[in-house]
Amino acid sequence: MSYQHILVAIDLSEDSEHLVQKAVDLAKPLDAQISFIHIDVNYAELYTGLIDINLAETQHQALEASQQQLQKLADHANHPIKHTLVGSGDLSNELCDTINEYQVDLLICGHHQDFWSKLLSSTRQLINRSPVDMLVVPLKD
Known part of the structure; x- marks a missing residue:
């Protein structure tokens, strides 16, 4: 099968570069597009009690920091990145x-x-829901 648009789910850990390289190695011979995505924690959903911080501002700052980290990965990907x-x-x-x-x-x-x-795998949940093919890259700790 020839893929045309690859989405890389990135957790912004040190392993992110490894995932980016896997995507680039696969996309180049296929002339496929690559996009990156990072899903951050929604702080408002985690805490419902009284708190003395502005959750919207905290969320906004976290999303901006994540966007900057994704852009750094994109800048060093050695392949055009369509979306971050x-x-x-x-x-x-x-x-x-x-x-x-x-x-x-x-x-x-x-x-x-x-x-x-092994106990709490978000990847396992995603396998059960993904509407497209998945490449699961093992990351050894």
């Missing part, structure tokens, strides 16, 4: 919505092979 997207909320919902909106046909994500990932 940052969202917040439920990972599966946000990724599925983005896949449909941007006509993505391959999703690349990483999966840590550690104790906690």
Whole structure:
């Protein structure tokens, strides 16, 4: 199958460069487009009690910082990056919505092979929901 638009789900850890390189290596011979996405935590959903900070401002600052980190990865990708997207909320919902909106046909994500990932894997949830093919890259800890 020839992919035309690859979406790379990036958690902004040190492993992000490895995922970007996998995407570039796959996209170049296919002449495919690449987009990056990072789904941030929605702080308003995590805390519903009284709090003495401006959640909207905190969320805005976090999203801006994430966008800057994605742009740095894009600048060093050695391949044109079509979109650098940052969202917040439920990972599966946000990724599925983005896949449909941007006509993505391959999703690349990483999966840590550690104790906690065996118990609580967001990748496993995504596998059950993704409307497109997925490349799950093992990330050893």
